[in-house]
Amino acid sequence: MRQRRSAQKRRRALEFEAFCAGAAGRLLHVAHLLTAEPPDDAPQAERLLVRSLARTYAGWDRLRGEDPYEAARQHLVSRFAQTAWRYRRGSGGLLDRLSPQERLVLVLRMSEGVAEEQTAAVLGLPPERVHQILLRASAAVLSRRPPAAGRTRPEVATR
Amino acid sequence: MISINARKEQAVRDLLDGPPPTVPPQLARLAADRGRRLLRRRLLLRGGVWLLLVAALVALTVWAVVSGTWVDDPAETTPDFEGW
Numbered sequence: 001m002r003q004r005r006s007a008q009k010r011r012r013a014l015e016f017e018a019f020c021a022g023a024a025g026r027l028l029h030v031a032h033l034l035t036a037e038p039p040d041d042a043p044q045a046e047r048l049l050v051r052s053l054a055r056t057y058a059g060w061d062r063l064r065g066e067d068p069y070e071a072a073r074q075h076l077v078s079r080f081a082q083t084a085w086r087y088r089r090g091s092g093g094l095l096d097r098l099s100p101q102e103r104l105v106l107v108l109r110m111s112e113g114v115a116e117e118q119t120a121a122v123l124g125l126p127p128e129r130v131h132q133i134l135l136r137a138s139a140a141v142l143s144r145r146p147p148a149a150g151r152t153r154p155e156v157a158t159r
Numbered sequence: 160m161i162s163i164n165a166r167k168e169q170a171v172r173d174l175l176d177g178p179p180p181t182v183p184p185q186l187a188r189l190a191a192d193r194g195r196r197l198l199r200r201r202l203l204l205r206g207g208v209w210l211l212l213v214a215a216l217v218a219l220t221v222w223a224v225v226s227g228t229w230v231d232d233p234a235e236t237t238p239d240f241e242g243w
Contacts, residue, residue, distance in 0.1 A: 013191060020187035025179040032180060039180045046183060050190045057194025058201065094174070110168070111175040138171045 012060050020053065023069050027053075027076060033107045034080050036090025036098070044087065052076040073112065077122060080104065097144060102137035109134050 031045035032038075052075035056068055063071060080087070081104065090096025095103045104123065108114040109130075116134075120127040 016191055016194070017187060020190065024182045024187060028180050028182055028186075029177060032177075033175060039177070042180075046186065050186060050193060053187070053190030054193035054197055057191055058197040060194075094177070106171070107175065110171050138167060141171055141174060142167060 008061070012057075016057050016060060019056075019068050023072065024049070024053070027069075027072055030073065030107055030112065031076060031080075032093060033095055033111065034076075034100070034103055035087050036093035036096035036103060038092045042093075048076060048079060052079055074122075077104065077108070081123070095141065098137055098140060102133055102140070105130055105133045106137040106141065110138070 028042075028045065028049055029039075031049045032042050035042065035045045035048065037043075037045050052072055055075045056072040059071065060068070080100070084100035084104075087100050087103075090098075090103075095106065098106065101123070105119060108119045108122070109116065114122075116127050116130055120130045123130065125133075
């Protein structure tokens with residue numbers, strides 16, 4: 001019994017390590033977009049990712065063939081949504097003009113390719129509302145797209 | 160409902176698809192350690208709840224056996240047998 005348990009522990013640790021090696025980069029990218037921090041200085045995104053990976057680890061034996069990436073992303077998203085007030089003001093990331101909710105919709109739909117219905121279910125909103133948020137967020141992102149590199153110009157924040 | 164046309168959609172996708180960031184080397188280990196702690200805490204909590212449940216059951220059994228609530232009190236109103 002004890003032997004079997006320690007073997008299971010070892011297997012879990014190995015599998016988890018392999019999973020992290022493959023998926024942590026992409027998940028960290030998602031976290032950067034969500035917290036709107038610049039990639040080279042993103043303590044909040046890293047903390048968020050460590051937390052959600054830890055929860056993925058704790059639920060590893062109960063995945064039953066589910067995709068661990070999706071489980072980890074699910075933890076990441078729900079943790080982000082619960083603590084969204086912390087991230088209201090982005091700090092120089094790509095999406096720092098958007099609200100946390102807009103970032104979440106944009107990232108899930110456009111970057112992660114999650115279906116509209118599923119995104120709506122995650123956020124507890126009707127799908128039409130998600131569609132509207134996506135339109136607004138996309139327009140906002142595209143409108144500030146040409147940030148001529150190197151030239152910093154104070155822009156008026158539009159809400 | 161308006162729908163964003165495909166080119167705009169692609170532009171947004173391209174914008175979001177940055178280069179994959181470099182993951183801090185200790186991040187996976189930190190997460191695994193934290194996950195182990197979480198798992199242990201969960202296990203302990205579950206053990207505690209079970210212990211409490213068993214203790215409550217034992218207490219109930221002991222109390223029931225000792226007090227024997229289902230045994231009727233001896234009748235006190237029966238008249239004494241006299242004059243046989």
